[in-house]
Amino acid sequence: MTTPRTGGDAGYLRIATEEAFAPAEMIAQWREMLAAGAIDDPGFLSLWGFYLTSRAERPTSVVERLQDMGERRLADMDGSGIDRQIVSLTAPGTQIFDRDRAVGIATLANDQLAEACRRHPDRFTGLTAVAPQDPDHAAKEIERGARELGFKGVIINSHTNDEYLDDQKFWAIFEAAEAADAPIYIHPNTPSRGLIQPLLDAGLDGAIYGFGVETGMHLLRLIVAGVFDRFPRLKIVVGHLGEALPFWLYRLDYMHAATVRSQRYASMRPLAKKPSDYLRENVWVTTSGMAWAPAIMFCREVLDADRVLYAMDYPYEFVVEEVQAQDRLPLTPAEKKAFFQTNAENLFGL
Ligand code: 1DF
Numbered sequence: 001m002t003t004p005r006t007g008g009d010a011g012y013l014r015i016a017t018e019e020a021f022a023p024a025e026m027i028a029q030w031r032e033m034l035a036a037g038a039i040d041d042p043g044f045l046s047l048w049g050f051y052l053t054s055r056a057e058r059p060t061s062v063v064e065r066l067q068d069m070g071e072r073r074l075a076d077m078d079g080s081g082i083d084r085q086i087v088s089l090t091a092p093g094t095q096i097f098d099r100d101r102a103v104g105i106a107t108l109a110n111d112q113l114a115e116a117c118r119r120h121p122d123r124f125t126g127l128t129a130v131a132p133q134d135p136d137h138a139a140k141e142i143e144r145g146a147r148e149l150g151f152k153g154v155i156i157n158s159h160t161n162d163e164y165l166d167d168q169k170f171w172a173i174f175e176a177a178e179a180a181d182a183p184i185y186i187h188p189n190t191p192s193r194g195l196i197q198p199l200l201d202a203g204l205d206g207a208i209y210g211f212g213v214e215t216g217m218h219l220l221r222l223i224v225a226g227v228f229d230r231f232p233r234l235k236i237v238v239g240h241l242g243e244a245l246p247f248w249l250y251r252l253d254y255m256h257a258a259t260v261r262s263q264r265y266a267s268m269r270p271l272a273k274k275p276s277d278y279l280r281e282n283v284w285v286t287t288s289g290m291a292w293a294p295a296i297m298f299c300r301e302v303l304d305a306d307r308v309l310y311a312m313d314y315p316y317e318f319v320v321e322e323v324q325a326q327d328r329l330p331l332t333p334a335e336k337k338a339f340f341q342t343n344a345e346n347l348f349g350l
């Protein structure tokens with residue numbers, strides 16, 4: 001098969017929606033903190049302790065590519081047929097820092113990303129990075145991102161120092177995102193302290209499985225806490241085909257209803273809708289790292305074809321054959337255009 005090309009000759013533009021970058025300053029701070037023994041988060045130590053010290057080919061190339069928002073990235077996009085990247089701050093971004101540093105890195109990352117988007121407006125669209133450690137500042141940064149920087153959504157890398165967004169102290173973030181009509185991409189982080197140990201023991205804490213456990217659970221926590229009853233127009237995006245939740249729709253509905261009825265948990269109160277309704281009305285999923293036709297077709301069937309979007313997960317996943325595999329999905333030309341292009345344009349307001 002020929003190499004995919006940009007420019008729409010397949011009948012659609014390819015918009016990749018979970019693409020990562022890292023300011024050199026953030027990588028430098030991570031390196032310093034690791035070297036100083038200043039970090040005790042087991043997930044961060046496992047993930048970035050590896051990426052920032054390994055000399056193997058994949059981690060060194062990932063760390064270099066993350067920091068390039070210029071020629072190298074554009075050449076990679078040209079070589080894999082990606083017309084536009086929706087770019088976001090790589091995990092865990094600000095979410096490993098104390099509050100003041102986190103706010104500083106969010107601001108710096110957003111200013112750098114906005115500059116790259118201004119240089120290449122036809123290739124890059126940005127998402128706003130925030131420091132959930134300071135929810136009021138995060139709310140203001142969401143507004144600045146939307147109004148001044150031209151960003152089209154928000155990135156949050158799952159838990160922040162073991163805390164999840166269903167805690168009402170974070171809800172200023174949801175209020176700001178809903179007001180700006182900015183989708184929040186809940187991207188994986190390594191599992192929180194209480195969740196990680198058995199995964200870590202088996203080498204399963206990272207992208208192979210732990211990311212999905214952490215992030216799918218995070219979204220479920222938002223649902224059962226009633227976040228979408230309080231913020232009915234809130235839009236959430238998750239990668240990796242919904243972090244396995246689409247497979248669980250039936251059981252989630254059945255068990256949620258049964259649990260509420262039996263009044264087993266004070267924390268599990270009645271919701272206005274079924275868990276699957278929120279997953280079908282407030283959530284969009286992307287195919288990052290899941291270039292697998294049966295799973296993609298299943299998600300289109302049980303969610304909705306408008307809710308399944310293409311993503312690559314550059315530079316962690318950079319495999320031209322995966323673009324080709326998705327070009328070959330058993331879809332009509334119109335469906336394929338929605339999958340690669342117009343679903344993303346509609347969701348992010350491009
Ligand atoms: C990995 C995968 C790292 C994904 C990521 O960010 C990431 C990895 C730190 O393979 O270590 O975003 N991913 O989304 O699958």
Ligand code: MN
Pocket residue numbers: 018020187239288313316
């Ligand atoms: Mn990713």
